[in-house]
Amino acid sequence: MDTRDRVRTVFDDTLQLGGRTAAWEETTPLLGSLAELDSLTIFTVIAALEKEFAIAFDDGDINAEVLATLGSLTAFIDEKQAT
Amino acid sequence: MIILVHDLIASAAERWGERVALRYQNQELTYRALADAVAASASGYRALGLARGDRVAVYTEKRLETVIALFGATHAGGVMVPVNPVLKANQVAHIVRDSTARILVTTSERVASLSAVLDTCPSLTHVICIGEAPIDHSARFSWVGWSSLLEQVPCEGHRTIDSDIAALLYTSGSTGRPKGVIIPHRVLCAGAASVATYLELTAKERVLAVLPLSFDYGLNQLTATWYAGGCVVLMNHLLVKDIISMVEKEKITGLAAVPALWIQLAQLSWPPACRAHLRYITNSGGHMPNETLARLRAALPTTTPYLMYGLTESFRSTYLPPADLDTRPDSIGKAIPNAEVLVVRPDGTPCAPHEPGELVHRGTLVALGYWNDPEKTKERFRPLPGQRPELPLAELCVWSGDTVTMDEDGYLYYVGRTDEMIKTSGYRVSPTEIEEVLYATKLVGEVAVFGVPHPELGQAIAVVATPALGTDLSPETLLTVCRQRFPRYMVPAHLEVVHGPLPVNANGKFDRRLLAEERKHVCITS
Numbered sequence: 001m002d003t004r005d006r007v008r009t010v011f012d013d014t015l016q017l018g019g020r021t022a023a024w025e026e027t028t029p030l031l032g033s034l035a036e037l038d039s040l041t042i043f044t045v046i047a048a049l050e051k052e053f054a055i056a057f058d059d060g061d062i063n064a065e066v067l068a069t070l071g072s073l074t075a076f077i078d079e080k081q082a083t
Numbered sequence: 084m085i086i087l088v089h090d091l092i093a094s095a096a097e098r099w100g101e102r103v104a105l106r107y108q109n110q111e112l113t114y115r116a117l118a119d120a121v122a123a124s125a126s127g128y129r130a131l132g133l134a135r136g137d138r139v140a141v142y143t144e145k146r147l148e149t150v151i152a153l154f155g156a157t158h159a160g161g162v163m164v165p166v167n168p169v170l171k172a173n174q175v176a177h178i179v180r181d182s183t184a185r186i187l188v189t190t191s192e193r194v195a196s197l198s199a200v201l202d203t204c205p206s207l208t209h210v211i212c213i214g215e216a217p218i219d220h221s222a223r224f225s226w227v228g229w230s231s232l233l234e235q236v237p238c239e240g241h242r243t244i245d246s247d248i249a250a251l252l253y254t255s256g257s258t259g260r261p262k263g264v265i266i267p268h269r270v271l272c273a274g275a276a277s278v279a280t281y282l283e284l285t286a287k288e289r290v291l292a293v294l295p296l297s298f299d300y301g302l303n304q305l306t307a308t309w310y311a312g313g314c315v316v317l318m319n320h321l322l323v324k325d326i327i328s329m330v331e332k333e334k335i336t337g338l339a340a341v342p343a344l345w346i347q348l349a350q351l352s353w354p355p356a357c358r359a360h361l362r363y364i365t366n367s368g369g370h371m372p373n374e375t376l377a378r379l380r381a382a383l384p385t386t387t388p389y390l391m392y393g394l395t396e397s398f399r400s401t402y403l404p405p406a407d408l409d410t411r412p413d414s415i416g417k418a419i420p421n422a423e424v425l426v427v428r429p430d431g432t433p434c435a436p437h438e439p440g441e442l443v444h445r446g447t448l449v450a451l452g453y454w455n456d457p458e459k460t461k462e463r464f465r466p467l468p469g470q471r472p473e474l475p476l477a478e479l480c481v482w483s484g485d486t487v488t489m490d491e492d493g494y495l496y497y498v499g500r501t502d503e504m505i506k507t508s509g510y511r512v513s514p515t516e517i518e519e520v521l522y523a524t525k526l527v528g529e530v531a532v533f534g535v536p537h538p539e540l541g542q543a544i545a546v547v548a549t550p551a552l553g554t555d556l557s558p559e560t561l562l563t564v565c566r567q568r569f570p571r572y573m574v575p576a577h578l579e580v581v582h583g584p585l586p587v588n589a590n591g592k593f594d595r596r597l598l599a600e601e602r603k604h605v606c607i608t609s
Contacts, residue, residue, distance in 0.1 A: 020195045032144030032319030033192040042321045064325040
């Protein structure tokens with residue numbers, strides 16, 4: 001599985017989306033487009049992403065630009081893993 | 084004179100056609116472009132057969148299309164039903180069914196979560212999809228693409244007057260399913276003019292809309308700003324710090340939020356650059372703790388805070404003039420222009436100064452009741468107490484369900500939701516009062532106080548708190564503080580320190596009901 005698929009799985013599992021993420025593409029917006037993703041559940045998702053990719057986000061790492069679309073989040077995680 | 088809410092846009096387009104009315108991400112609309120888009124969507128609704136007074140539900144995050152879809156509905160002679168984007172499929176279906184909406188506007192991303200419930204909404208004839216519409220001929224309604232909605236032959240809206248319904252605003256009470264508050268055009272127009280006047284809004288305003296447009300206070304940000312010819316910047320946020328970045332980036336002049344959000348915003352650092360443009364902030368939807376207000380004033384010394392109070396049922400009720408902030412920081416102020424606020428006992432007689440009583444609102448901002456719910460309407464919309472006997476028709480007022488006090492000078496103070504007051508060992512305790520003291524210790528980040536069942540006391544006081552940012556906190560420390568500062572009956576029986584943020588409900592308030600439900604057994608030992 002590539003990063004994008006793993007990100008999709010993390011979202012689907014943590015937010016219990018019942019497979020809806022299967023249709024997500026690079027340009028699918030994350031910010032605002034999902035009722036299940038709110039200012040509380042975002043922290044559960046971030047923690048699950050850290051675990052899945054064995055990375056640690058710094059305070060301030062994650063912001064609205066990173067969370068704009070599935071593509072922007074995937075690119076950010078790839079970059080984070082490379083460093 | 085502006086008598087219909089969408090005329091705010093048309094009238095602004097005549098005066099300030101080339102000014103920017105609305106921004107979202109990198110897109111923007113001038114007043115002229117917004118007025119044209121609203122008229123085009125109205126023609127689209129008419130082409131789909133929208134009759135006078137038909138409801139159009141709009142379930143999307145904040146974006147340009149949301150605003151066009153909402154105001155297009157009233158322009159066509161219909162009723163807008165903004166649905167809070169954080170609601171889940173079955174709650175959305177409840178609102179669509181309860182309002183018997185004919186049209187639903189949503190996005191292709193959201194359609195996926197709605198597919199299971201849309202067929203349970205018999206009133207729907209059309210679902211309009213922003214983005215790609217699904218190809219599905221089995222549905223009992225028709226799918227329409229957003230772009231094709233805007234391409235219909237121009238068509239006038241149905242004739243409408245200012246007492247016709249403009250909006251149903253669904254609000255969740257402390258019990259039961261959300262109820263639709265019926266808002267006529269005159270309330271939205273009067274609310275826009277009143278708020279624009281006391282906030283002294285001008286055409287230079289750049290207002291950041293972070294609250295949902297399904298709140299009266301959120302919707303009013305649009306209408307009041309347009310009344311003055313300013314620009315509204317729409318934002319959907321997940322992380323609170325992004326709001327501060329946006330204030331800086333967009334050179335925002337005005338920001339409105341609710342207490343739970345201000346409590347988080349006050350713990351973050353505000354770049355000094357914000358001081359140059361952030362002219363005012365407003366709070367509504369509950370009491371802002373004094374400690375939070377003090378932090379915000381220290382971080383934003385040139386920004387004017389406006390403390391406001393309002394219920395959806397009476398749109399906006401009071402505000403504290405900024406000049407009174409230093410002498411009365413815990414007051415919700417006095418009635419806004421052209422509204423009157425009374426504080427009464429259960430029998431309707433006026434309370435003495437400082438005596439707690441129910442806040443009753445009268446005037447032109449009173450809504451028309453709850454949609455299709457005469458019983459609940461009768462509880463909240465009741466005759467004016469003490470009306471002259473010569474007047475044969477009863478004037479209906481909103482009995483708020485909020486307990487407040489009034490001082491000798493007529494300033495009001497919020498005590499609490501009447502149904503959230505904790506009844507413990509024969510006392511009535513205000514959760515707000517305990518929260519206020521805990522915030523003042525600066526030990527906590529967020530705190531919620533509520534009652535839980537207790538075998539001897541009736542209810543016991545429970546506290547859930549998060550530590551102040553970057554600190555540790557033990558329940559024992561907090562309990563010691565409570566013992567020092569409260570009489571025995573106000574000391575919590577249950578005190579928990581958790582790592583935040585605390586859960587909030589769809590209204591953006593700390594979800595005391597959920598917190599209480601999860602802890603209903605903590606004081607009951609078998």
